[in-house]
Amino acid sequence: MLPAANRLRSSREFADAVRTGRRVGRGTVVVHLKISIDQPGTVEAPGCVMSAPRAGFVVSKAVGGAVVRNKVKRRLRHLVASRLSAYPMGTTLVVRALPAAARAPFDQLSTDLDAALAAAARPRRPREGS
Numbered sequence: 001m002l003p004a005a006n007r008l009r010s011s012r013e014f015a016d017a018v019r020t021g022r023r024v025g026r027g028t029v030v031v032h033l034k035i036s037i038d039q040p041g042t043v044e045a046p047g048c049v050m051s052a053p054r055a056g057f058v059v060s061k062a063v064g065g066a067v068v069r070n071k072v073k074r075r076l077r078h079l080v081a082s083r084l085s086a087y088p089m090g091t092t093l094v095v096r097a098l099p100a101a102a103r104a105p106f107d108q109l110s111t112d113l114d115a116a117l118a119a120a121a122r123p124r125r126p127r128e129g130s
Contacts, residue, residue, distance in 0.1 A: 002081050008056030008092065017056070017092040022124075026116040028101040028109055029076070033120035036090040053091040055080045064102045072101045079113050093117075 008014055021034035057076055059069045076095050084093070101109060 002055060002077055002084070005052045006054050006081075006084055008054050008094065013054070013092065014056050014058070014094055017094045021092065021094065022120045024116045024119040025098070026119070027112040028098050028104045029112050029116055030096040030098065031113070031116040031120050032094040032096070033117065034092040035088060035121070036092070051090060053084045053087040053089065053093070055084055055093040055095065058094060058096040059101075060097075062099050063097050064099075068102045069097075072097050075106060075109055076101075076113070079110055083113075083117065 008017070017034045018032045021032035023030060023032050025031075057073050057080075059073050059076075061069070063069050063072055076097060080093065080095060084091075087093070095113070104112075
């Protein structure tokens with residue numbers, strides 16, 4: 001289980017991460033990763049306190065019934081808890097389960113999550129012709 005300091009709670013926090021974070025999908029999950037510090041040109045406001053890296057989960061009814069959704073959410077929470085400490089303070093992560101997550105074995109969820117997080121954390125390439 002994620003400690004309270006590492007959980008997203010309000011819909012505003014979820015919306016901010018989804019709207020401004022980098023989105024990457026892999027097989028069973030889609031991640032929205034917003035790293036708000038350690039970015040070139042980022043300046044913290046005076047008196048601003050950076051929070052611990054935080055994560056939230058979206059598992060819709062398309063994934064399955066309540067029992068299936070809760071099982072998927074528990075699995076994802078367990079996987080994210082061990083990976084969240086690798087991110088800097090102020091990071092926000094939203095993990096959205098796709099319907100395929102209901103049937104996926106734990107190893108596949110882990111592989112898809114790792115691949116999506118790695119792709120989301122990579123710096124963006126400059127666009128060609130810009």
